[in-house]
Each structure stands twice: as structure tokens, then as C-alpha cells.
Amino acid sequence: MSFEYCAPATLAEASALAAQTDGTASFIAGGTDLVIQMRRQQRRPSRVIDLRGIPDLDSIVTIRDKVSLGALTTHRAVERCPAFSGALRGLIESAQVIGGHQVRNVATVGGNLCNASPAADLLPVLLTLEADAHLADGSGTRAVSLIDFLRGPGLTARRPDEVLTGVFFAVPPARSATAFIKIGRRRAMEISVASAAAFVTLGEDGRCIDVRLAAGAVAPTAMRLHAAEVLLRGERLTRDVLTAAGRTAAATISPLSDVRASAAYRRRLIEIAIPRAIEHSIARIEG
């Protein structure tokens, strides 16, 4: 499994080191996916480029109406971020159910995104936040919407010499909240069987002004549930309305049957979990 190892001090250097290898380099941060994949021979980079020495990639910053979540932020740091304890609590709920302490202490936001597992747990809430991914190479930075960034299982829009520097999303408006539910066969150290995320904005009269829904582990990538959202916008979110949205969500996903669960069971889980995630968001707004 041998490879070269580099630890550049700048983004430009990191990108150049990748460009030199004609697409055969991998970036590493916490390494909790990459090192295991290398051991299994699933990935065989010629060069591993350590990003952790590059400054300013691990901050969570709010500037005016935009939140920037640095790619080197660990799951541990997301869990403990005070700025996420209100409307953005869905991000904490996502980070805290990944792996165990040993993984979360070093695994990064950027790693979860770039590994792009269909079951990646940070993605559903970020999709409901309509986040953009920022990709940098030696010459500049470009923004790609997260939905366009995710191309397939393990596939993203990142070019081999680009570094994901962070994700950006708008600060939620007043009377909004996010929520995330992970479902697995056990309560820790599990790859999601299905996951559900909701972002809800309520008017003063309790009607739903805006809603964004997403699901994980039930399609080739994490996905938005636009058909279900359409049923909810402008409506009072009664039990019947939420039930209908759950059914629509279940009909629009494309789950597989695999070792963890059948496709039919995954549809049933999403049917239940989407309304539940919406209810958690509502309780967070009104609580």
C-alpha cells in the first residue's frame, strides 16, 4: 500500500502537489475513511497529501447572513459549536451520531462530504440548508451547490487537484429550525439505514412558510424531497398533512436492498421519519 506523504503549508502547495500526480493523489485529514480504504486496497493513491497543516480551514464563522463551516472542522467541534445549538441544531444532531468518539475526534466535515457515501450523515441537513461547497485550486476558488457537488456513490464534482475548503449556507431566518434523525440497527457505530432531515420556517400564524426536506442512505446520494415539500409550503402542518408528506417522500426515494435493510423497509422508515423530523423542527421553533 505504499505511497508518498506530503504535508503542505498552503492551499496552493496542496493543489500543486495533487496536480503533479495526474489525479492519483488523495488528500487526507482525519483519515478515518481513507486509511481503511487504503488497507482494503479500495483506494491506492500514489501520494497522500495531509491538509491539516493548512491554516484557516477549521473555523466556523458567521459573517453577516452567511455561515461558513471549514472543511477541516472535526465532527467533535461541530457537536460542541455553540452557534449551532439553536436553529442549526440539526447539524449537531448529524455530527454526534457518526461513529464513536474516536472517529469524531479526528474525522472532518470535508472528509464526510468528499467521501460522499450515500449514507453520509452530514449531508441531509446541509442539503436542507441549501449549502454551497467551496473548492480551491492553485488559481482560485469556485462555489458548487451541494446538490451539484454530489454526483453518485463516492463521486463528487471535486477535481483531483481541488481542495474542498468548506461549506457555506445562509443563516436561517427567524422562526426556523433544522432537525436530523438517523435510523440504524444500533445506536452507535452504525452506517445509516435511513436518515431524515427537515428545515422548517413557520409564520406567526403557525403556517409553514418554507420547508426543505432531505433523506440519506436511500438513493445513490443524499437527496432533497421536493415533491413532499410542495405539499407542505403554505399549509398548516397538521398530522394528516405530515402523513401525506411522509408517503410522498417514501415514494420519491430510490433505496436499495442491502445487508442492512430491504428497500421496502427503507421506504417505510422514511415515511415515518420525515414527519417526525418536521415535528422536531416545529417543536424547536415553538419551544
Next chain:
Amino acid sequence: MHTYPVELLVNGERHDIAVPADRSLLSVLRDDLGLTGTKTNCLEAECGVCTVLIDGLAVNACATLAVQCRGSAITTIEGLARGDALHPLQEAFVALGAVQCGYCIPGMIMTAKAFLDDNPEPDEPGIREALAGTICRCTGYQKIVDAVAAAARKMNREGCRR
């Protein structure tokens, strides 16, 4: 094969080694430094028996490249006792019968140490959640949880900062 010079700080001692990039911290600790208290098992960050502390945080050494550990302070199970004086966690695991085959115990204790250093007054759900990344096939966990709770109480009583 190209090797990289790595200065490792392990249990307060400096070791200068030269390793290929693909060597895990786990294999360097066990095979190069002879610190076999940290165990080998799944090699895929699932079981936690390889847990060590890097700058105070619990990490799976099997999924950590040794070359990434330059400049970090690593603590293994061998680093807890002071001569013959066991760490309160070690004492509690022994006293409360939390050790059966023993294979998961270094990982359990290192995970628990990092957790208690951050959460000196844990409740039982918190202890169980902290240990979720370390598997025991023998004990059913209850005595391990009790031992962590007992160690926490002792450490608080004695103002222990180890």
C-alpha cells in the same frame, strides 16, 4: 521504500523513528516501540481496542498514519500508571471485576480517561455513549460502566488530574 523521519512523543518520551508512509501508529507503537498494551483487532476503526490518546483525544491508532503524528503527544495504556501506582481507572477496573479476557481493557480505559478528563461528573448514559466506540465481547459492559463511574467519583474526591 521511502521512509519518513518521525519524532514521536509517547508517554512523555521522545522516539525518533523512520517509517514508510503506510505504517499505522498502532503498528509503530506495538512493533517498533514494543508498547503492546495497545491491542490489534479489526484494523478498521470499529472495535476500539487500539484506542490511544493523541493530544488528549481518544483516537483509533489503527486508522492513524504514524507520519501524521509528528509533534503530537501520544498517551498509551502504559503511560497511565506512575511506577506501581495505578491510575484510578485501572484500580477501579480491577476492584470492580470489570476485566475478563482483558483484550478490550486498554482501549476501554483510554477512551474512559479522555472522557473523564472532559466530563468529570458523568452520568451512566454519558459513560455508555462515550464507550460506544469500544467493543467488549465478555462482560456485557455493566461492570465496565460501574468502574468508570467509580473512578470518576474517586478522581473528583481526590482532585486527581492524572
